[in-house]
Amino acid sequence: MLKVKKVAVDTTPENTVxxxxxxxxxxAEEFTALKKIEVIGVTKTILATLIIADDEAIVGADELGLAAPAFRRLNNREGAPVRIAQAPPRPSLEAVRKKIDGAEMTESEIAAIITDIAAYRYSPxxxxxxLISSASFMTTREVLGLTRAMKNAGTTLDWKWPIIVDKHCVGGVPGNRTSMIVAPIVASHGLYMPKTSSRAITSPAGTADTMEVLARVDLSTEEMRSVVDKEKACLAWGGRVNLSPADDVLISVERPLRIDTREQMVASILSKKAAAGSTHLLIDIPVGPSAKIRSRADAIQLRKLFEFVADQLGLTLEVVTTDGSQPIGRGVGPVLESRDVMAVLRNEPDAPEDLRERALTLAGKVLEFDPKLRGGAGRARAEDLLDSGAALASMEGIIAAQGPSPTRYALGEITLDVIAPRSGVVSAMDCQRLGRIARLAGAPMDKGAGLDFFKKIGDPVEKGEALYRIYSCYPSDFEFASTCAAEESGMTISETHLERPKA
Amino acid sequence: MLKVKKVAVDTTPENTVxxxxxxxxxxAEEFTALKKIEVIGVTKTILATLIIADDEAIVGADELGLAAPAFRRLNNREGAPVRIAQAPPRPSLEAVRKKIDGAEMTESEIAAIITDIAAYRYSPxxxxxxLISSASFMTTREVLGLTRAMKNAGTTLDWKWPIIVDKHCVGGVPGNRTSMIVAPIVASHGLYMPKTSSRAITSPAGTADTMEVLARVDLSTEEMRSVVDKEKACLAWGGRVNLSPADDVLISVERPLRIDTREQMVASILSKKAAAGSTHLLIDIPVGPSAKIRSRADAIQLRKLFEFVADQLGLTLEVVTTDGSQPIGRGVGPVLESRDVMAVLRNEPDAPEDLRERALTLAGKVLEFDPKLRGGAGRARAEDLLDSGAALASMEGIIAAQGPSPTRYALGEITLDVIAPRSGVVSAMDCQRLGRIARLAGAPMDKGAGLDFFKKIGDPVEKGEALYRIYSCYPSDFEFASTCAAEESGMTISETHLERPKA
Incomplete structure (x- = not known):
């Protein structure tokens, strides 16, 4: 029998041995053709991808080296006995092959696939x-089955109140950090909004990354419950709660491949929301030439799929399409975005108006889920709660209940102003490009990295004026971001004055 | 700048750092979301998949560790300076995404994809x-474009003779080692057949594995030319010649996923044959309930696609469908199959009749490519050449010209006879199952491992009689194979006598 050895490399989420x-x-070489082997430990059996090693320092001739995720999941001490075998044929992969051949998957086949994926039995x-077999064609029944299966593969929360609201943006627009304003508005009205968010994966900041500048976000389920009991809302990272864990595994492949189908998006979002116990959900779909959703027609198709699945799940859902033509607010990156959010909550005179407007619109829609509120009164109520300081007080309560962030984050100290190459008017901003530059600058990993805009669409600029400032914490990132911005800044300046598009 | 370090792990074919x-x-963590990074060495730049390490013994804080394939391809000494960057967006992946969305790929898009794959720029x-985006739907024009692109991505050979024949079996039937009989027959007639073969990947033996028992097979292009100049044929491993290298990379993913589409099969086979300079090609499609191709209808569809692409490439092609209901010959595994092949060539009285028959049929068809031979005379000519010992002499010439195998291979010494559980008649043999048992026994890695059949379809058996013998070289493999055979031996015994199906 081989002996378990831990090999300190991080192959998340994949099991590698x-x-x-x-x-x-x-x-060893007999196992290489199919790459996948079964690893039989003392109490657990896992599937893993095999790599052959030729160095005693990595793994000895009587050892099996387990990379960090596999070591954790096999749950054996170093030196414990372990056997290996060819991975047995898996029925769920048969269902994938059927799907490749054009068949519709049954609900139980989808459930088997998702169970295997959530248990890390699938290689990338x-x-x-x-994903690709499903990307080319998926029936609405399959999307529903997928959503249910993903929800059921992890923790499901339930709450003692009849209405649990949530709001979610499909993404693609940097700086669109409205949840951190909507949640305190809604909570100060009296609705419950236990919000869990992910960290950014390919965008420069997620709500969890930004909230973490202000408070602890890695809450356990119990801590989350106690925050919500007290404050009616939380703004927590979903990672510790294990909602729809298959989604995180799927995302680890969707992102590098940059595939983002309607079907996967709906299943991903609704499975997490249903698992989190939401009853009423507002979906924000920003539409713009460089946003995730590029046209009204696409937005409508997406809306209909959201509606179909939500109806079947018994979830009350409203979809709102918003202007996704440019970043929202001024800052992009966790520290800068948290600054914008707090400026809006504090009613500071120079708070970014577009972020305030967007948040009020969305909060108004969420408030309309309250049966006691007169139809159409949501927006005005949201404005009252924000202007009166009730929302700020609620946010301060949430921050206090979640506890202080373990680290104090400062803005990056290496900066560069990106300069207008000519005079004119800002006529377009490329959300993707600007998001990429902010990421290269170090966001969201370095919370102080990002972009701060001095100009937005419609603003006149003089040649040589600064368009935005890049903030980095490390020289290598600064180099990557500056080079990328120099190639193509992501901002278009036209000679003629263009009207600023309406939200 | 980082310093290059070699990490002795084999991630073939993928570049891993x-x-x-x-x-x-x-x-480090900034690079993890997309997994792929660009590695810029002194003279070369490669793309690689990134793994984060937490052990100074694997990679130090000022080093970049390169797994064996990446180290070889970057072609720098250890300690050489190296930079990394986020992998730039690749246009060929855009074409894949278009295909996922249902578009037809243009010939230049396919060429870009295949060039990237052949240069190891794609992760699994x-x-x-x-593969999956193409598996669900591919136009014949796309298949043609794919075949051309795969051919052009590697070495192409040309020969000074007007007719270069080849034969290829689509596979799926263990023991079907006819090429080693057809090539010497055809060469002794005077046609040129420079055969390159692959090693087995998921089957228990390929022609290259089996020929290696008798002679060296890892010939360089020059060595191959000199063998063919002298003997009119060779039986070489294609790996050193670099024909259609993208195919090997594609196979490294197709096999673990067990996807084997008509389109990929045609592009894979014809790209290699066209690159090898073949002008006339015979394709053998065995049809049987447990073979790769299960029905006549499937075989006809496959044949038509072969014909379409071959016509466009200017390749003369004939397709023959054969009986794929059971293994051919007696042995399965390199040593046992080479024994059967030599028994046929030597006209030994107990040589397996089915292997001889199959080889004569195929050789007859190949001989008909000779314009000087009277139509219909191929089969009789093949028989003459085999019976007269001309084919044997040719095989001996090929073996001598390729040189002796560096190792002498013996039959495995750990054996088990698989016993008939009851009396009756063998009514079915499961090619897939028997292939799997032979592989578990160690074939083709251990050339002496495999199966030797005492009974085939139509043979009467008594309860307790041996059906076949398992040969292994190592106890662990023996254990795997015996367990698998005990579960399900792959042979069905019926009480009533069934007619042996005709080829």
Whole structure:
């Protein structure tokens, strides 16, 4: 029997194991054709991708090296006995092959696939096979089955109140940090909004990253419940709660492949919201030439799919399409976005008007979920709660209840002003490009990295004036971001004055 | 700048690199979302998949660890300076995304994809995305474009003779080692057949594996030319010649996913044959309930696609469908199959009749490519050449010209006879199951491992009689194979006598 050895490399989320080419118990190369092996530990069996090693320092001839995720999941001490075998054929992969051949998957086949994915039994290439086979065609019944399966594969929360509201943006527009304003408005009205968010994966900041500048976000389920009991809302990172864990595994492949289908998006969002116990959900779909959704027609198709699945799940859902033609607010990146959010909550005179407007619109829609509120009164009520300071007080309560952030985050100290190459009017901003520059600058990993805009669409500029400032914490990131901005700044300046598009 | 370090792990064919989590030059975690990074060496730039490491023994804080394939391809000494960057967006992946959305790929888009794949710029998940997007639907024009692109991505051979024949079996039937009989027959007639074969990937033996028992097979292009100049044929491993290298990369993902579409099969086979300079090609499609192709209708569809692409490439092609209901010959595995092949060539009285028959049929068809031969005379001519010993002499010439195998291979010494559980008649043999048992026994990695059949379809058996013998070289493999055979031996015994199906 081989002995377990931990190999300190991070192959998240994949299980990877190392076997010495001259292994004394097994002919290592016999396992390579299919890459996947079964690892049988003392109490647990996992599937893992095999890499052959030729270095005793990595793994000895009588050892099986387990990369960090596999080591954690096998849950054995170093030196514990372990056997390996060819991975047995998996029925759920048969269903994927059927789907590739054009068949419709049954609900139980989808459930088997999602169970295997949530248990880390699929390699990235297998996950890609599932995603792409579904990307080209998926029936609405399959999307519903997928959403249910993803919801059921993890923790599901339930709450003691009849109405649990939530709001979610499909993304694609930097700086669109409205949840941190909507949640305190809604909570100060009296509705419950236990919001869990993800960290940004390919965008420069997620709500969890930004909230973390102000408070602890890695709450356990119990801590989350106690915050919501007290404050009616929370703004927590969903990672510790284990809602729809298959989604995180799927995302680990969707993002590098940059595939983002309507069907996956709906299943991903609704499975998490249903698992989190939401009863009423507002979906924000920003539409713009460089946003995730590029046209009204696409937005309508997406809306209909959201509506179909939500109806079947018994979730009350409203969809609102918003202007996604440019970043929202001034800052992009956790520290800068938290500054904008707090400026709006504090009613500061120079708070970014577009962020305030967007947040009020969305909060108004969420408030309309309250049956006691007169139809059409949501927006005005939202404005009252924000202007009166009730929302700020609620946010301060949430921050206090979640506890202070373990670290104090400052703005990056390496900066560069990106300059207008000519005079004119800002006529377009490329959300994707600007998001990429902010990421290269270090956001969201470095919370103080990002972009701060001095100009937005419709603003006149003089040649040589600063368009935005890049903030970085490290020289290598600064170099990446400056080079990218120099190639193409992401801002278009036209000679003629263009009207600023309406939200 | 980071310093190159070789990490002795084999991630073939993928480029994999290791970066310390506390790297002094880069924020390692910033690179993880997209997994792919650009590695800029002194003279070369490669794309690689990134793994974060937490162990100085694997990679230091000022080093970039390169797994064996990446180290070889970057072609720098250890300690050489190296930079990294986020992988730039690749246009060929845009084409894959278009295909996922249902578009037809243009010939130049396919060429860009294949060039990137042949240069190891795609990760397994990206390869899977390409394969699956094409698996669900591919136009014949796309298949043609794919075949051309795959051919052009590697070495192409040309020969000074007007007719270069080849034969290829689409596979799926263990023991079907006819090429090693057809090539010497055809060469002794005077046609040129420079055959390159692959090693088995998921089957228990390929022609290259089996020929290697008798002679060296890893010939360079020059060595191959000199063998063919002298003997009119060779039986070489294609790996050193670099024909259609994208195919090997695609196979590394197709096999674990067990996807084997008509379109990929045609592009894979014809790109290799066209690159090898073949002008006339015979394709053998075995049809059987457990073979790769299960029905006549499937075989006809496959044949038509072969014909369409071959016509466009200017390749003369004939397709023959054969009986794929059971293994051919007696042995399965390199040593046992080479024994059967030589028994046929030597006209030994107990040589397996089915292998001889199959080889004569195919050789007859190949001989008909000779314009000087009277139509219909191929089969009789093949028989003459085999019976007269001319084919044997040719095989001996090929073996001598290729040189002796560097190793002498013996039959495995750990054996088990699989016993008939009752009396009756063998009514079915499961090619897939028997292939799997032979592989578990160690074939083709251990050339002496495999199965030797005492009974085939139509043979009467008594309860307790041996059906076949398992040969293994190592106890662990023997254990795997015996367990699998005990579960389900792959042979069905019926009480009533069934007619042996005709080829």
């Amino acid at each position: 190392f076997l010495d080419r001259n292994c004394v118990f097994y002919r 290439m297998e996950i890609a096979a599932f | 290791f970066l310390d989590r506390n790297c002094v030059f880069y924020r 998940m990206e390869i899977a995305a390409f």
